[in-house]
Amino acid sequence: MKSYLDLIDQTFYFPTAEFRIESNSLFFNDIPLEEIIRKYGTPLKISYLPKISYQIQQSKIAFQEAFKKLGYSGKYIYCYCTKSSHFKFILNEVLKNDCYLETSSTYDIDILWKLYHDGRIHKDFLVVCNGFKKEAYVRSISDMINQGFQKVTPILDNLEEVDYYINHIPGEFQVGIRVAADEEPNFDFYTSRLGIRYGDVINFYQQKLQQHKRIKLKILHFFINSGIRDTQYYWTELSKFIYKYCELHKVCPDLDTIDIGGGFPIKTSLAYNYDRIFMTEQIIETIKQICDQNQVPYPNIITEFGNYTVGESGAMIYKVIGQKLQNDKELWYMVDGSFITHIPDSWAKNQKFILLAINNWHKNYRKVHLGGITCDSDDYYNSEEHSGDVYLPAVEKGEPQYIGFFHTGAYQENLSGYGGLQHCLIPATKHIIIDKDENGNFSYELFRDEQKSDEMLRLLGY
Numbered sequence: 001m002k003s004y005l006d007l008i009d010q011t012f013y014f015p016t017a018e019f020r021i022e023s024n025s026l027f028f029n030d031i032p033l034e035e036i037i038r039k040y041g042t043p044l045k046i047s048y049l050p051k052i053s054y055q056i057q058q059s060k061i062a063f064q065e066a067f068k069k070l071g072y073s074g075k076y077i078y079c080y081c082t083k084s085s086h087f088k089f090i091l092n093e094v095l096k097n098d099c100y101l102e103t104s105s106t107y108d109i110d111i112l113w114k115l116y117h118d119g120r121i122h123k124d125f126l127v128v129c130n131g132f133k134k135e136a137y138v139r140s141i142s143d144m145i146n147q148g149f150q151k152v153t154p155i156l157d158n159l160e161e162v163d164y165y166i167n168h169i170p171g172e173f174q175v176g177i178r179v180a181a182d183e184e185p186n187f188d189f190y191t192s193r194l195g196i197r198y199g200d201v202i203n204f205y206q207q208k209l210q211q212h213k214r215i216k217l218k219i220l221h222f223f224i225n226s227g228i229r230d231t232q233y234y235w236t237e238l239s240k241f242i243y244k245y246c247e248l249h250k251v252c253p254d255l256d257t258i259d260i261g262g263g264f265p266i267k268t269s270l271a272y273n274y275d276r277i278f279m280t281e282q283i284i285e286t287i288k289q290i291c292d293q294n295q296v297p298y299p300n301i302i303t304e305f306g307n308y309t310v311g312e313s314g315a316m317i318y319k320v321i322g323q324k325l326q327n328d329k330e331l332w333y334m335v336d337g338s339f340i341t342h343i344p345d346s347w348a349k350n351q352k353f354i355l356l357a358i359n360n361w362h363k364n365y366r367k368v369h370l371g372g373i374t375c376d377s378d379d380y381y382n383s384e385e386h387s388g389d390v391y392l393p394a395v396e397k398g399e400p401q402y403i404g405f406f407h408t409g410a411y412q413e414n415l416s417g418y419g420g421l422q423h424c425l426i427p428a429t430k431h432i433i434i435d436k437d438e439n440g441n442f443s444y445e446l447f448r449d450e451q452k453s454d455e456m457l458r459l460l461g462y
Contacts, residue, residue, distance in 0.1 A: 003361065004360065004361050004365040004392070004393045005021060005024075005362065007365050011270075012271055013270075019356065019406075021361050025358065026356055028315060028404065029048055029050070031046075031048065031442065033358050033402070034358060034402070037319075037402055040446070042317050042318055042337075043316070043317065043335075043337035044317040045432070046316075047087075047090070047314055047447070048315070048434045049436075050436045051312050052094060053093060053097050055305075055310075056099060058276070059305060060097075063284070064076065065277075066280045070285055071288075072288055072298055073297075073298050074300045077100060077300060077303075078100065078302075078303060078305070079100045079126070079128055079302055080099055080101055080306065080310075081102040081262060081306035082103055083104045083105075084307055084309065084311075085310045085409065085410055087413075089447070090313075095120050095121065100127065101126075101127050101128070102130055102304045102306075103127060103130065104130050104131040106140055108129075109137070109140035113144075123148045124150070124151060126153065127153065128153055128155060128221075128302065128304065129152065130157070130178065130304075132194065138154070138165065138168075141154050142168045145171075145173050146171070150172075150173070153176055153218065155175070155176040155221045158196065159196060159204055162175065162209065162215070172215075172216065173216075174218045175217055175219075177205070177219070177221065178194060178222075179196060179198055179220065179221065179222060180193075180194060180196060180197050180198070181223065181224045181237050182237060194223075195221070198240070201244060202248060202251065205248060205252055210252070217248075217254055217255050218255060219255075219302070220245045220299075221258075221259040222241040222258065222260050223260075227263030228260075228263035228264055228265075228283070230278075230279060230282075235286065241258070242290040242291070243294070246296040247294075249297075256297070258300070258302070259301075260283070260303060262303065262304045263303075264308040265307075265308070266308055266311040266312050267312060267354060267407055268351070268352045269385035270354060284301075287299070310410045312406075312409060314408040314409025316405040317358065317403070317404050318336055318337050319336045319401070320334065320392075320395070321336045322397075323397050330369060331366065333371070335370060335372060336373065337372060338426045339370075339379055339380065340378065340379045340423050341426045341428075342429055343412050345411060346381055347379070348415065352383070352384060354405070355390065355404070357392050357401065357402070358401075358403060359393075359402055361393065363394055364394045365393055365394060366392065367391055369381075369390065373426070375424060376423060379423075419455070421460070427450050427451035427452070427453075428450070430449055430450045431446075431448040432444055432445060433445045
């Protein structure tokens with residue numbers, strides 16, 4: 001029988017830049033995970049900050065090299081969409097890299113004020129304000145603009161939104177328009193609920209925006225749920241959007257920027273083979289060709305990478321605390337946490353993450369199902385992105401076995417209600433931040449201890 005290491009080695013190109021084995025124990029970005037477990041215990045959430053800066057710089061390099069190769073004269077602007085993770089330590093790391101921000105709700109604006117007072121952003125800082133906006137959101141946007149943040153840019157999501165800004169911003173301000181893209185054929189609806197219909201964009205500008213000299217339309221925004229993937233659907237939607245940009249630019253010379261949204265995927269399997277360089281070049285080439293055909297200057301390009309920025313910085317570590325053979329062939333490894341509460345993407349959206357054993361790589365492997373500790377029948381994980389099965393080292397009952405879910409850094413805390421009430425009153429896990437200095441030395445900070453019962457009881461009114 002082959003070992004667990006043999007299984008991984010014969011299935012993937014292993015080790016990788018992120019994962020390696022030393023003394024039958026897994027290292028993640030050179031972090032000795034068993035050492036961390038001995039110090040902090042499990043379940044344990046990890047945020048590894050250097051990965052965030054690495055991802056940002058990789059994207060910047062890809063676009064800059066594509067611009068140079070193809071003779072593209074616009075600027076590339078990297079925005080981070082805060083909804084992927086709002087933590088202060090995340091935004092501080094993002095802002096080290098000459099990046100800007102995209103917001104989606106009222107309280108995002110409160111975060112911007114905190115960042116401003118901390119000296120992290122300035123009044124000439126670009127903020128792309130997306131979403132269908134309640135009054136509190138448009139009021140907060142208007143307040144920032146009125147206090148001198150001239151590049152806080154509301155992206156108009158409907159035909160009426162601009163009325164509030166006209167009535168509440170006495171000076172000049174800039175806006176964008178989000179166009180409502182068509183969804184993939186497998187969606188329950190044809191056109192996105194977000195944005196203004198393609199057929200209304202030109203008339204809306206001419207009849208509503210053009211007459212107000214205080215308003216400058218600077219950005220045309222585009223986003224599709226599938227992300228940036230090499231499919232006929234993506235290239236069709238992108239091309240349609242660029243043609244609309246060219247049409248609008250001819251009647252609105254102030255328009256000089258397109259926002260192509262988010263979409264670079266993260267690694268959800270060791271079999272990941274996405275060619276980011278190729279896709280970037282194809283995007284730039286598509287934009288360039290359509291602009292050349294229409295004799296329109298090349299626009300600046302904004303991307304809003306959220307999951308791509310922070311996803312690969314996160315990990316979730318569990319201990320197997322029990323084994324249950326429920327019939328002749330279904331063996332369950334029960335872990336000391338809950339997938340529903342700790343990595344809700346795996347439950348609510350069937351999202352897959354890289355799953356690897358932390359220790360015992362020298363042992364034989366077996367097919368298992370993973371079960372969480374809630375009383376919900378949906379609290380399980382039993383398939384991988386590359387396989388319909390989960391394989392882990394075969395250990396005896398009571399023998400320590402640790403497992404890690406990797407690249408869980410985006411959305412999990414927001415979806416699960418971080419620090420609040422969670423299913424079966426499972427507590428929020430202990431959470432540590434890992435950084436690295438210029439000499440390559442790791443530093444560890446306990447960001448939050450495991451949630452205590454009195455916190456939850458207080459929320460429940462006891």
